[in-house]
Amino acid sequence: MSAPDASPPPRRRLLPLAIAGTVLCALLCCVGGAGAFMLTTLGGDDPTLTLAADACGQGDPLPPDGAMPRMEDYGPSQLRNAAVIIAVGRQMQVPPRGWVIAIATAIQESRLSNLPYLGAGNDHDSLGLFQQRPSQGWGTPEQVRDPAYAARKFYEHLVLIDGWQHLALTDAAQRVQRSAFPDAYAKHEPAATAIVNRLADGAARSLGTAVTPRCAAADEITASGWTLPVHAKVGSGFRTADRPAHNGVDLIIGRGADIHAAASGRVLVARCDPDHRGQRSCDVDGYPGKGGCGWFVDILHAGGVITRYCHMVRAPFVRPGQQVQAGEVIGKVGTSGNSSGPHLHFEVHLNGVRANSGAVNPVPFMRDRGVPLGGSA
Known part of the structure; x- marks a missing residue:
């Protein structure tokens, strides 16, 4: 990844990070009218995956070790990294839309894995969840491989972007990352939305611009980036x-x-x-x-x-x-x-x-x- 305050040459990405399967189309399958729903495509029939229908981001995204939900294509360590990203965003009072953007970015950059230096397969000196480069001012190698530090640095640059909450996810991510593949982030938005919903009690359904998550009203844009075509x-x-x-x-x-x-x-x-x-x-x-x-x-x-x-x-x-x-x-x-x-x-x-x-x-x-x-x- 490039320097936070410079415009370096386009980067060359050597690690294809496509998500296996059809996480991009993972829908939250309803199991009751005004009751609850379950992410059947992202987990089994474990009742702990059930959320209240009116949950909009009030839950704790960091359960105890060993209590991470099962989600297809993502292991416990990847989900814990996602939970750290959410927790840091909440601590910094970044609205839930930012959590979705950050997780989609980390999926593209590392598939939510805290990557070390990969030798010849590395993109310059990129490290960690967001492939941040110590040589470009993102921190020391030890710092950028700390998921909480890396998430904080990502959010610090995201919130400085004028109107970031109203940009398409891929545009907001690109303005932080400055990737040679600026459109790559878009394809991970549905998966990031599902992860935020799963780990933060449906926070991707909350108001996208609210620091404290609350369920979005009919005319508002949710953290998942959706709104009503008409109110009818x-x-x-x-x-x-x-x-x-x-x-x-x-x-x-x-x-x-x-x-x-x-x-x-x-x-x-x-x-x-x-x-x-x-x-x-x-x-x-x-x-x-x-x-x-x-x-x-x-x-x-x-x-x-x-x-x-x-x-x-x-x-x-x-x-x-x-x-x-x-x-x-x-x-x-x-x-x-x-x-x-x-x-x-x-x-x-x-x-x-x-x-x-x-x-x-x-x-x-x-x-x-x-x-x-x-x-x-």
Whole structure:
């Protein structure tokens, strides 16, 4: 890693640190309505993995030795390092969004392992969880291999970045790390979110900007980086018995209401979807059976998640390739395309698959990120 106060040449990374398996798509699987949920993809059926549904970061992230939860792809020593990162962030009064950024960074740099000097395989003199370089002013070799010291140094530089809490995770991490691979951090955001939720009682679902964690309100951006596209009741659900091909949910709200990007990302598509006859007639109200999304937008987020926003009243405010921030207004609610009245049809797709096969139910997906559709906590 580069010097904290200089702009050195791009670094050459020699250690590929991809996460095995599909941690990037690990969802918090609901086991009760307003009750509790369990990280079934990140652990077994151990009841100690269960969290209260309203937990938002009040728990102790550092359990006694031997009491770390089981999480696929991460051993006890890696999770303890993550817990130290969280504990230092809490001690420094860094909001939980910073914990997610720090852990995602450490996953990329070391896979949460406190790396020693690796000889020929080393990136210069990079050491520790964040691959900080003693020769570039980050501390002595002994200091940067102390997880608490390394985490503190990372946070000290993070909080000096103007507006860091509102940046995409990969941008905030890169401004601290100055890696030769500035986009590498983004893919670890879902895993970091899951780890923070597991070790800190759902803190990634708390308000991203609050020093003291509290559950985010409907219009706020959570520490996981998500917010509601609209604050509205859920109408037609995901792949119901009477609509098995309905690959999203309908959020019932009046014409002209703002539609917000649910998380930071890159716009993939922003256009008029042709109807069943191949016509692009999105500037007029649609009707049932017409076919198509009308005016719609697809956004690619960290971890290969795609969100879709259909039936806008006019052309979207964004264009393909544009970077958007969580909460940014991308269009207005309407009833274009296959629609019987004003509403937002909202979809979530995993693994970068825009086709129907990639769609998952947005209701549990959004609830587990602290922004339940319908506005209820």
